[in-house]
Amino acid sequence: MYLQHFGLSEAPFALTPNTSFFLAMTPHVEALQVLQTALQTGEGFIKVTGEVGTGKTLLLRKLLNELPPPLRCAYLPNPCLSPSELRWALASELGLKYSANIDQQQLTSLIQQQLLALAAHGHAVVLILDEAQALPTDSLETLRLFTNLETETRKLLQVVLFGQPELDQRLASAELRQLRQRITFSYRLRPLDERETQTYLNHRLAVAGFKGAPMFGAAEARLLQRASRGIPRLLNILAHKALMLAFGAGDSRPSRSQLRAAIKDTEDATQGQWPLTWAGWLACGALLTSLVLWFGGVGQWGAGL
Template identity: 60%
Template sequence: MYLYHFGLRELPFTLTPNTHFYLGLEPHNEALAVLITALKTGEGFIKVCGEVGTGKTLLCRKVLNELPEHFVTAYIPNPYLKPDELRRAVAVELGVKQAQRMSTQLLTQRIQNRLLELHGQGHSVVLILDEAQALPAESLEALRLFTNLETETRKLLQVVLFAQPELDQRLAQQEFRQLKQRITFSYQLRAMTTAEVQHYIEHRMHIAGYKGATLFNSGVCKMITQASHGVPRLVNILCHKMLMLSYGQGRYLITKAQAKSAIADTEGAYSQPTYSKWLVSVFFVTLCVAAILVYGARF
């Protein structure tokens, strides 16, 4: 695609959460500090909420990589599980043998025994759930009961919830008041500012191997921030499309015209539409393909 054109080793704006591209912006650094501190002090429930695309999964993976060695982690990326399925998933993550064949009562006992065993070996156990807003009501209650497992001095299991704001709405309901009271630390991820967006773009380009002059000037970055609302996922989508257009046109600088085309073509991005989304999308794709064919014919 455009790797050779811009001297890149890899695509800088993929949507896959990759800690190789992690940038310690203020909101993510603060969230990471809250998480690590809370886990080290042995707190029961910790919650990190953020809008779609604000980097929760990337932060989750960063936490998994940053935890001290004495932590044992159970990671559940898709928690849309019934209570029994949740228990078995936790048991498997903790290394409980034959977890899929046991009765619920025996499974619960084996999980407790395993937690006590790990505690006796000097380990702290943390259960991390991504997309926690998808947990069914019964599973949220089962999760709360997990944290009843404790010694006289310490919880045997700590729980970290990464979730969209819908989780806060659910926890505000009367039926979840006991769980809400057990959340001792929480953090709300915010969107990026214009300065952070520019730093974010430059960082990802640098990590991907770019060594040339600035591609995305401050004016373009301001447009990207406004269109993406400072959401990293949308920033990635927009920047990827702009690089495609620039490559297709044989240019080495991102222009405002390219930014406008990418914004108009992207669902969820803010723009002042003058044409229908369908027409703009067709125009964008046609422009990219035609420009690449013409430019590529030169070589």
């Protein structure tokens, strides 16, 4: 690969949400602040939504790393779980030992006892779910019932939902209105603007060990921001492809045409608005000029008659 060519110690644009590459940009900082405030106030449900690839899982991992010690965390990365699977998963996250023969009611009461025991030792539990848009409706309802448990001052179980915008659409339905009312804190991650895009790209390169002057200027960032619609995952894909092309050509940084080639090669990228290439525009200009000259000539010829 191109690591040696650019003097990098690791891949700068890998798709894994690796917290060592985290850049504290406004949307992500605001989301973390909302999460921390909501967790401190002890509210039942907290929600973070964002388009595919905007950084929800990365944010979640950042939150997991930064949870203050009195909060105990249970993390479910894949919430395609029925209500009973959800209870089993929660029980095992809470470190419960139980016989496989117990029924759902017994399991529920074991979970409640464990939450109460943890609360007695000063621990509130935070259940964090990624991809929450995939959680079945009856499982969401199961979660809501667990968050009914509370002390005088706070919930015994707080739930943080990370999900794509489809989660908001699901929560808008009448059958989930009770849960919707419990979500007192929420945040919607927005895509990156041009300036953030430039900082983001150069930041990832710097973390990966790049030592030269910033590789992406404002014009390159504008091009990539438009093509990616400011979605970090798409930016990673485009930047990676552009670096591959620059490496292949022996260049020290991707040129504009290499960036355009990367965009063209990426199905989900927004392609340029202009249907014509520069050569096309030149040909059009030449055609227009000759038409003007020709009509001018015809006009003079007509006047001479």
